[in-house]
Amino acid sequence: MGKPRPPSNVKKPWPDEAALEKAVLAKCETEFEKIFGRPWDPACKKGLHDDHKRLFVQDQEARKLWEDLRRIVGKIEGFAKRWGLSPADVMALPGNTPRGVSLVMWLEEHGSHVGRAKDDAYEMPGIPEGVRGMVIQLWERVDPRFLPYQSTKPEQASTVGVTLFPGGPDDQTLELSDRELAVVSLLCGSWPKINQVDLDAGISVAIVIDRERKHIENARKHRPARL
Known part of the structure; x- marks a missing residue:
């Protein structure tokens, strides 16, 4: 068998x-x-x-830009507070470049973003x-x-x-x-x-x-x- x-x-x-x-x-x-x-x-x-x-690369770059913005907002706030200035006063300072003016105008127009930039980490959904x-x-x-x-x-x-x-x-x-x-x-x-x-x-x-x-x-x- x-x-x-x-x-x-x-x-x-x-x-x-x-x-x-x-x-x-x-x-x-x-x-x-x-x-x-x-x-x-x-x-x-x-x-x-x-x-x-x-x-992924876009997200990493956006995170860096957001952190840069947070630092810039902090510096502007600190500068304005030390000198008793409003954003409009900062914008009117002698020697401001158009680029600097545009930044302050953007911060004024997008007030809610200023708070987020100060307090929140970047998160892209x-x-x-x-x-x-x-x-x-x-x-x-x-x-x-x-x-x-x-x-x-x-x-x-x-x-x-x-x-x-x-x-x-x-x-x-x-x-x-x-x-x-x-x-x-x-x-x-x-x-x-x-x-x-x-x-x-x-x-x-x-x-x-x-x-x-x-x-x-x-x-x-x-x-x-x-x-």
Whole structure:
């Protein structure tokens, strides 16, 4: 008699994480096309990462400018208090440059900002956290005709076309579920934690996608306000 065959439900271990990732991404590309009716464009991943980097740099620069403004407001207030001057008096001092006048006029016009500049740290709403945050921000509600960073014609360079909110009589906006967002998130470079035990046990592609879905669900609950 020959050797008994192993049960058909026994899973083969993955040789490495790269092989698992390749299988997961292949499944995600198939699902992406079913969801949107268009093939996955790798330019989407590059565009999302480029935009996240741009937002991060913009946020860091804005924080520095806000701190500079706080220091300037403090100096102007201290100067005016020492000399018993009002903002109008400061503006009328001899030797004021047009640039200096513009600053004081701005402070007068935006009085509420002066208080914030003195007392509050800079906080820019809407900066997504990581790839998952960007995916939620850009893909949660999207028109399949104008996908973020994806060209309508494959031969053209990818262009940004984002529809964040439904609107208009010809609106075709899709509201993606956590799982659908997980598919996009994986294609854009997110990856849930996978250990050697998972690989040896032959973890399924479906389980990996579901792990990412749980990350998306949690990220949606704690996301910042929209820009």
